[in-house]
Amino acid sequence: MANAATPPSGEKPVARLVKLLFGDPLAAALTLLSAVLILALLPLVQWAFVDAHWTVAAPEDCRAGGACWAFIGAKLRLILFGLYPPQSQWRALTVIALLLTLVLLSLSPRVWGARLLGIWTLGLVVMLLLMRGGLFGLNYVPTSKWGGLPVTLLLAVISLGLAFPFAVLLALGRRSKLPVARGVSVFLIEVVRGLPLVGLLFVAAILLPLFLPPDWTIDKLGRTVAALTIFAAAYLAEVIRGGLQGLPSGQIEASQALGIPYWRMVWHIILPQAVQKVIPPLTNTAIVMVKNTSLVLIVGVFDMLSAARSAATDPMWPAPSKEAYLFVALIYFVICFAIARYSRHLEMGVKARNRT
C-alpha cells in the first residue's frame, strides 16, 4: 500500500499538484477559469447564505440586504398552491402526495403494463376530482382558482400521458404503407412542430373561444392541456419514429408468424423495444415539456411560476422576486434532475440485459 502511494519518480506532493493544475495549457486555462468563477460566485454565496435572513419578525427586516428566505416561508402556500382556497389546500397537497406515490410505484419496469395504466388513469381522475371538489361535501373549486405546483405537475403528467398514444399513432402512420395515413401524419407533425408553443396556447386559450358558439364553454385549463398535448404529441411522435426505425423487420415477421394480432404486437413487441432505444431523447422531451408548462402563464393559467410571480408583487415585502424565482427554479431543477437520473437508471438496465 505504501509503495503504491509513493510516485515512482519521487516527486513532492506540491509539485504533483502544480503539475495537475498547470501541467498543460488546457489544464492551466481551466484552473484559471475555475478560479475566476469561484471568485465571481463569492458575492452570491455571501448574499444567499451569509447575509441571508431566514426568519424575520416583520417584512421590513429584510431591507438590510442579503437573501430574504423568510419571504419564501411566508409565501410558501401562495407559491405552491396559488389562489386555491387556503382551507382546502390540504386537498392540493394530497394531490401532490398521490402523484408522488404513483410515480414511486411505477419506477420499476417490472410493474409496467395495462394494469398500471389503469391505476394511473383512476389516480388522475381522483386527483382531478379532489382538486375540483363539489362531491362528498368537498367545496367546489373552479379551475380558475387552481394554481401552483399541482397545476404544474398535472399539466405535465396529463399532457405527456395523453400525447403518448397520439404520438404512437402518428409515428406508425408516418411509417405506414398507406399514402393517406402517411400524408396525414407527416402534415400534422410538421404543422405542429412548425408552430411555437406560445402560439398554440394563444390559439387554444384565447382564439378558440371566439370561434366556438358562446354556450360551448370548454374550460380554459382543459384547452391549455389540449394545446400542450398536441405539442408534445408531435415531438414524441418523432422520437418514437426514431425508435421504430431501428427495429429489425425480423421482429415483425416473427410476430406475424406466431399469429400475434397487430395491435397486440404494437403494444407488447414493437413499442417496448422502440421506447428502449430512445430513452435519452424521450427523457429530453419529458423534461422540456415539464418546463414548457410554465408558458401557460401567458394565457393566464396559474401554474407555479405565475404563483411565484404574483407572490413577489406583494408591496409589503422589499422586492423579493429573486428569492421567489430561485425557489421555483429549485423545484423545477429537482423534478428535471430526478427525471434525468431515472432515465439513466433505465438505460443501465437495458444495457445489462443485452450483455452476457
Add this chain to the structure above:
Amino acid sequence: MNNAIEVRGLNKFYGQYHALKNIDFSVAEKERVVICGPSGSGKSSLIRCINQLEKHDSGDIEVSGIQLDDNVRNLDAVRREAGMVFQHFNLFPHLSVLENCALPQILSRKTPRRQAEARAGEFLDRVHILDQAAKFPGQLSGGQQQRVAIARALCMRPKVMLFDEPTSALDPEMIREVLDVMVTLAEEGMTMVVVTHEMGFARQVADRVVYMEAGMVVETASPEQFFTAARNERSQRFLSKLVTT
C-alpha cells in the same frame, strides 16, 4: 388424406422480378422435406409464401386443408398451423427466454398465463435450455438462441414447422446442437419443411429433397437418389460445388 401443405401454380413477383415461377409443391403429413438450391433461387420466398410473410401473386396455397384467400380468418388459422424458425432467430430481445415462449401464446391464443408459462417450460426443457429460462436472448449463444426460437414456435402447437436456413447464421461448433433438436423433432413425427445446405441432416431425416433454381423446382428426389445420382445436370453442378467448398 389431406396434404399438410399443398401449393399449386404459385407465382411471386418482386416488382418486375419473377421470383417464383409456377411452383407446385406438396408435403404430406409427417413428411420431412429439405429444400436446397443456390442463393437467390427462391427458397425463402417459397416458405415465406406458405405462411404469408410474403403475399403471392397467383396460385393456390393450402395448409392443413385451410385455403389461403382474402379471408383474414384463414390467414390467422394458417399461421397458427405453421410454426416458423428464422435464420437470424428473431427472438424478442426485451423479453426473457421464458417470456419469449410464453407471451406469444397469451397474445395469439389467449392462453392463460399460468398454462402458457408451464408449456414454455416444457418445451424449453425439450430443447435442453430450461436452465437459461430467466436470461435474455442477448445473453445466450447463437445455438442457444436458435433452440429457444424452436421452442417458441413449438409452444404454439403447430402442425407444420418451417425452417429457413436455421443453422447458417451459427458458428460451426453450434450447428450440431440445433440440428440435434431438429432430428429429435423429426423422429417425433413433426411435419417439417427445412431450407438448408446441411446435407448430412438431409440424408439423416429427409423423406424428400427438393432442389430449386431460378424460381423453379428443378428436381425432387429421395435423399439417396439425390445425393448419389442427381438426375438433373443443374443439381449435379450444385452438389459438386457443395462438396468442394
